[in-house]
Amino acid sequence: MTAPLTNVPTILEVKGLRKSYPISEGILARRMVAEVKAVDGIDLTIRRGETLGLVGESGCGKTTTGRCILLLERPTAGEILYDSVDLGKLTHRQLQALRPRFQVIFQDPYSSLNPRMKVGQIIAEPMKVHAIEPNASRRAARVRELLSICGLNPNFVDRYPHEMSGGQRQRIGIARALALAPEFIICDEAVSALDVSIQAQIVNLLEDLRERFRLTYLFIAHDLSVVRHLCQRVAVMYLGRIVELADCDELFDNPLHPYTRVLLDAVPVPDPTVEAGRKFRPVKGEVPSPINPPSGCVFHPRCPIAVEGCSRIRPQLREIRPSHWVACSEVR
Amino acid sequence: MVPLLQVKDLHTEFRTGAGVVRAVDGVSYAVEQGETVAIVGESGSGKSVSALSILRLISEPPGRITRGEILFLGRDLMALSDEEMRKVRGGDIGMVFQEPMTSLNPVLTIGRQITETIEQHRQTDRAAAHKRAVELLGLVGIADPARRLKQYPHQLSGGMRQRVMVAIAIACDPKLIIADEPTTALELMNGLRRQLNVALIIITHNLGVVARYAKRVNVMYAGRIVESGPAAAIYHNPCHPYTIALLRSVPRLDRPRQARLDPVDGQPPDLTRLDQGCAFRPRCRFAVDACANVRPPLHSVGCADHLSACLRGDEIRTVSGPAA
Numbered sequence: 001m002t003a004p005l006t007n008v009p010t011i012l013e014v015k016g017l018r019k020s021y022p023i024s025e026g027i028l029a030r031r032m033v034a035e036v037k038a039v040d041g042i043d044l045t046i047r048r049g050e051t052l053g054l055v056g057e058s059g060c061g062k063t064t065t066g067r068c069i070l071l072l073e074r075p076t077a078g079e080i081l082y083d084s085v086d087l088g089k090l091t092h093r094q095l096q097a098l099r100p101r102f103q104v105i106f107q108d109p110y111s112s113l114n115p116r117m118k119v120g121q122i123i124a125e126p127m128k129v130h131a132i133e134p135n136a137s138r139r140a141a142r143v144r145e146l147l148s149i150c151g152l153n154p155n156f157v158d159r160y161p162h163e164m165s166g167g168q169r170q171r172i173g174i175a176r177a178l179a180l181a182p183e184f185i186i187c188d189e190a191v192s193a194l195d196v197s198i199q200a201q202i203v204n205l206l207e208d209l210r211e212r213f214r215l216t217y218l219f220i221a222h223d224l225s226v227v228r229h230l231c232q233r234v235a236v237m238y239l240g241r242i243v244e245l246a247d248c249d250e251l252f253d254n255p256l257h258p259y260t261r262v263l264l265d266a267v268p269v270p271d272p273t274v275e276a277g278r279k280f281r282p283v284k285g286e287v288p289s290p291i292n293p294p295s296g297c298v299f300h301p302r303c304p305i306a307v308e309g310c311s312r313i314r315p316q317l318r319e320i321r322p323s324h325w326v327a328c329s330e331v332r
Numbered sequence: 333m334v335p336l337l338q339v340k341d342l343h344t345e346f347r348t349g350a351g352v353v354r355a356v357d358g359v360s361y362a363v364e365q366g367e368t369v370a371i372v373g374e375s376g377s378g379k380s381v382s383a384l385s386i387l388r389l390i391s392e393p394p395g396r397i398t399r400g401e402i403l404f405l406g407r408d409l410m411a412l413s414d415e416e417m418r419k420v421r422g423g424d425i426g427m428v429f430q431e432p433m434t435s436l437n438p439v440l441t442i443g444r445q446i447t448e449t450i451e452q453h454r455q456t457d458r459a460a461a462h463k464r465a466v467e468l469l470g471l472v473g474i475a476d477p478a479r480r481l482k483q484y485p486h487q488l489s490g491g492m493r494q495r496v497m498v499a500i501a502i503a504c505d506p507k508l509i510i511a512d513e514p515t516t517a518l519e520l521m522n523g524l525r526r527q528l529n530v531a532l533i534i535i536t537h538n539l540g541v542v543a544r545y546a547k548r549v550n551v552m553y554a555g556r557i558v559e560s561g562p563a564a565a566i567y568h569n570p571c572h573p574y575t576i577a578l579l580r581s582v583p584r585l586d587r588p589r590q591a592r593l594d595p596v597d598g599q600p601p602d603l604t605r606l607d608q609g610c611a612f613r614p615r616c617r618f619a620v621d622a623c624a625n626v627r628p629p630l631h632s633v634g635c636a637d638h639l640s641a642c643l644r645g646d647e648i649r650t651v652s653g654p655a656a
Contacts, residue, residue: 058490059490165599165600166375167599167600168599195374195375195537195600196374196537196538196539196578196581196582197374197577197578197581197595197596197600197615198374198595198596198599198600199581199582199595200581200582200583200593200594200595200596201595201596201597203583203593203595204592204593204595207592224585225582225583225584225585226583228583228585228589229583229589229590229593249589252585264585267540267585268538268540268541268543268544269540269543269544269584269585269586270539270540270542270543270567270579270582270584271543271567271568271584271586272543272544272546272563272564272567273564273567273568274543274586275540275543275544286489286491286492287489287491289489
């Protein structure tokens with residue numbers, strides 16, 4: 001937990017990011033009948049050294065956003081500027097040369113590690129691919145060092161993932177992400193699949209690594225309590241768009257977008273007395289399909305404060321207080 | 333009054349390559365009519381297996397219920413024939429599973445899946461079952477039920493599939509619903525619980541969900557209940573080191589941000605390698621030498637219905653205070 005960062009250089013800038021997936025019909029003549037707008041026009045800046053939280057329900061496009069930033073998916077439109085370099089304009093070779101600088105930690109420590117590789121091979125693999133430590137014995141030493149940095153016994157190099165618990169596997173995924181000494185890491189639901197008792201261990205590890213290696217994180221998650229603990233700024237996504245963006249404490253103490261308020265209300269607190277005294281109003285309806293998103297403000301059919309104009313005009317993010325951006329025409 | 337459900341000394345084992353795993357190792361608890369009881373635990377704690385055992389849904393082999401009684405309204409479910417047991421499942425006891433996508437049949441319309449349950453348990457014709465299905469979808473808040481009944485699971489959103497699961501669970505007026513990690517459908521089920529006076533067993537790892545919905549809580553670790561009691565007692569005055577550690581490890585939105593989280597140290601237990609001592613001992617901040625010798629039984633701490641399976645339970649009670 002550090003003070004909000006201002007006047008810090010930008011590490012990553014996302015401009016007008018869109019990603020849609022076509023839905024086709026027909027057997028001989030395939031034609032596009034509709035498209036899923038997974039990400040529908042996102043602008044985002046990540047400052048060097050900060051942890052930016054990206055939150056929203058499943059299907060809101062937060063994971064797709066992360067994958068587009070790393071160019072694991074080609075964006076349909078928009079720019080990804082990494083250190084002012086437009087990643088979309090790079091050749092494959094140029095992009096490959098930049099890749100060691102940004103890495104990813106995945107949600108599921110069970111499916112994101114190759115079950116046929118030993119732990120040592122898994123962590124050494126990125127170094128081999130990028131020819132970063134060509135000397136085999138130095139590479140082996142580095143693998144052992146990475147294991148111990150991530151709180152694992154260096155002798156685990158000869159084990160297979162299935163011999164490890166979920167928390168240990170996630171530490172291996174983290175060690176692999178660190179192997180190339182990156183400066184920016186996307187944590188995509190990196191603690192969501194872990195047991196409660198293990199989650200805090202991994203959160204603490206991510207914080208330690210951030211300090212030690214001066215890392216910048218994009219922390220994609222749906223668990224708002226963890227996001228609040230770990231992030232300096234938070235962006236809230238709904239149906240492919242960012243609806244609110246603010247410094248972490250400001251967002252949690254003073255949520256302005258009606259969707260953010262609903263999200264926060266829905267988080268149960270582990271205290272029966274507090275819960276008994278809370279008014280819980282579940283939001284009406286369900287998240288609409290991103291195939292035919294509602295017109296105007298995508299949240300208007302479920303919004304408690306919607307007015308007639310909300311179905312016509314798509315609200316833009318406006319800076320309503322200093323560094324507090326909200327995409328809602330009714331919030332002032 | 334006889335409790336709705338009494339689980340007595342339940343043992344369920346699995347034979348695995350690495351040895352026999354006692355997934356449920358002597359679990360006892362009761363559920364009263366209309367109340368919500370939570371079984372809290374992490375993966376491998378035995379919370380799901382203990383619930384599946386109530387319905388005798390353990391596949392054999394590798395699993396086997398080796399001991400115990402399950403008294404539902406005084407009748408021992410363990411003594412029923414398979415035929416009689418089928419009448420209980422989906423009849424007096426409904427189930428809501430974690431994954432609506434895998435527990436609904438992808439090649440049957442949801443209407444057929446609901447009416448099938450009704451026809452299995454009630455002497456009704458198709459038309460009456462269909463009428464009931466329409467009514468059920470209304471109860472779980474699905475608009476335009478007639479059209480929805482003709483659709484297949486993949487045509488519904490995840491939230492709606494959960495609602496269909498709930499509709500099937502309540503189709504035959506159950507007295508008890510067992511819900512395994514039912515995150516999004518809980519608000520709905522809690523409303524129905526009150527409306528239909530049905531009891532609810534929630535199986536979850538989410539301490540917040542438990543605090544919001546459960547009246548009584550059973551905390552499981554390594555196949556046993558390690559602490560049991562009214563929700564308020566468990567949260568405000570936890571008397572087992574594992575419960576204390578769990579409550580301390582989660583960040584809370586209603587508290588100031590902490591500088592650092594306070595995790596439970598160590599790894600979850602390997603159930604094939606348990607010794608005669610307390611299974612939580614290697615991770616426990618309160619452990620003493622004596623903990624290596626016994627897995628202490630549940631005993632009451634403070635009030636009669638607050639139980640802890642810790643040798644130092646009484647001592648811890650005096651220091652744990654209102655959720656420190």
